[in-house]
Amino acid sequence: MLEEVAAMAATFLLLTVMVQVATAMTARSATDAAVAAATRRAALPETDLALEEARLKETITAIVPGATAVTVDIxxxxxxxxxxxxxxWTPPGPVLVPIDISVTAEVPLAVAP
Incomplete structure (x- = not known):
């Protein structure tokens, strides 16, 4: 009986870790796409960088649920x-540890032909 309870607890813990890793990968991918898009927009001539930073921060808080401390710099x-x-980022379910996600994107400046 005790072995069954220990096996169930170990299975639950393993499933929790697997779900958190999968959702962390999804959050990282969504953040990467948002940063790449914002950086491409910021590379256009006469773009307001402060507006793009605010827009990026708003986008990330919308597409990455559980994002608590969002720092954006363009x-x-x-x-x-x-x-x-x-x-x-705080994963769904029991929080084992908060996860730090850092993303960088670099785009060459767009110039008129």
């Missing part, structure tokens, strides 16, 4: 635009 460099996002 930097204009000499030949490129770099988008940086750091998220502290």
């Amino acid at each position: 930097q204009l460099r000499a030949e490129a635009v770099v988008g940086l996002v750091h998220i502290e």
Whole structure:
């Protein structure tokens, strides 16, 4: 009887970890797509970087449920635009540990022909 309870507890813990890893991969993928899109928009001429940062932060909080501390930074460099996002993400279910997700995207500046 005790072995069965221990096996059930171990199975539950393993399933919890598997679900959290799968949802973390989904959250990472969604964040990566959002950062890439925002960085491409920011690379266009005469783009307001502050507006793009606010838009990116709003997008990430909408598409990544459980994102608590969202830090967004879009930097204009000499030949490129770099988008940086750091998220502290709380997975669904029992929280074993909060997960940190960091994403970076770099896009060359768009110039008129």
